[in-house]
Amino acid sequence: MISLIIPCYNEQDALPIFHSETTKVMNGMGCEYELLFINDGSKDETLAILKALAEKDQHVSYLSFSRNFGKEAAMYAGFCNAHGDYIAIMDADMQDPPELLPKMMEILKTGEYDSVATRRISRKGEPPIRSFFARKFYQIINTISDSDIVDGARDFRLMKKEMVDAIVSMSEYNRFSKGIFGWIGFRTYWLPYENVERVAGETKWSFWKLFKYAIDGIINFSQAPLSLASWFGMLMTFFSFALLFLIVIRKLAFGDPVAGWASTICVIIFIGGIQLFCLGIMGQYIAKTYMETKQRPHYIISETNVENVVKLK
Numbered sequence: 371m372i373s374l375i376i377p378c379y380n381e382q383d384a385l386p387i388f389h390s391e392t393t394k395v396m397n398g399m400g401c402e403y404e405l406l407f408i409n410d411g412s413k414d415e416t417l418a419i420l421k422a423l424a425e426k427d428q429h430v431s432y433l434s435f436s437r438n439f440g441k442e443a444a445m446y447a448g449f450c451n452a453h454g455d456y457i458a459i460m461d462a463d464m465q466d467p468p469e470l471l472p473k474m475m476e477i478l479k480t481g482e483y484d485s486v487a488t489r490r491i492s493r494k495g496e497p498p499i500r501s502f503f504a505r506k507f508y509q510i511i512n513t514i515s516d517s518d519i520v521d522g523a524r525d526f527r528l529m530k531k532e533m534v535d536a537i538v539s540m541s542e543y544n545r546f547s548k549g550i551f552g553w554i555g556f557r558t559y560w561l562p563y564e565n566v567e568r569v570a571g572e573t574k575w576s577f578w579k580l581f582k583y584a585i586d587g588i589i590n591f592s593q594a595p596l597s598l599a600s601w602f603g604m605l606m607t608f609f610s611f612a613l614l615f616l617i618v619i620r621k622l623a624f625g626d627p628v629a630g631w632a633s634t635i636c637v638i639i640f641i642g643g644i645q646l647f648c649l650g651i652m653g654q655y656i657a658k659t660y661m662e663t664k665q666r667p668h669y670i671i672s673e674t675n676v677e678n679v680v681k682l683k
């Protein structure tokens with residue numbers, strides 16, 4: 371049995387297309403399946419559409435959050451409640467082509483891999499500035515983090531149940547799935563494909579939201595920024611010794627005291643800036659630790675048609 375997990379946030383226009391296309395593909399594959407939609411606090415008719423789909427199609431089940439918890443929480447809820455032996459995560463906007471599923475299944479059936487993940491080979495149709503920052507992000511995070519985070523990787527992947535159990539066991543509150551997938555290991559086959567534009571509606575990710583997500587990813591999967599303060603400190607101590615030496619020599623040899631209010635102020639502001647910057651980095655880690663210690667649920671389900679659902683986790 372295959373479970374497809376589909377996080378939906380304001381996807382009223384895309385959902386009917388997604389449902390009919392995916393149903394065609396799944397019927398073609400001829401295996402048992404469930405479509406598990408997660409309504410992530412949509413403000414449009416998404417929930418009503420999901421209910422209607424569930425009425426006429428017994429493969430459809432839905433979980434509806436009490437508010438918008440974000441795609442990461444939606445995926446986690448899906449993983450906690452999926453019943454399949456194979457579990458896939460897909461976007462509702464058809465950017466993850468369901469036609470790839472039979473091929474992914476074939477690769478898994480060979481037994482050589484535990485998951486098949488997709489990677490887009492081009493960033494066509496994306497603003498150049500966004501591509502630039504995305505590339506930089508992958509470069510940075512791969513340098514400073516242990517887990518392997520693949521450039522252009524999408525969340526679209528088909529996994530064996532064992533792998534999903536491992537993901538569920540990572541119950542951290544600040545979730546960054548691309549990092550989690552890499553961290554847990556397992557044998558992953560990368561399936562490249564051309565980027566597809568979404569069929570309807572618009573993207574929920576503004577540049578700012580993506581930027582914050584990138585920072586989250588770095589903080590969640592690397593401690594390197596924390597050591598920045600020590601490096602700055604060492605560098606500056608070294609520099610100040612050198613300067614001290616220079617000034618003493620100058621005073622002894624030429625007798626001229628160093629003049630300058632301006633230079634002093636510059637140094638004070640410079641050091642103050644670096645100190646605040648480092649404090650800010652520490653603050654980020656402390657804030658994450660604070661959220662983790664509260665152990666709040668990742669999501670709250672207010673409505674569903676699934677029996678024995680894990681309502682809070």
Ligand code: UDP
Pocket residue numbers: 376377378379380381410438439440441444460461462463465568572573574575
């Ligand atoms: N999504 C979600 N909660 C959110 C934002 C997005 O469940 O807060 C879902 C959205 O409905 C879609 C998927 O996550 O199915 C990917 O979102 P989107 O297509 O906007 O992102 P993009 O493909 O542009 O990166």
Ligand code: MG
Pocket residue numbers: 461463465568573
């Ligand atoms: Mg999309």
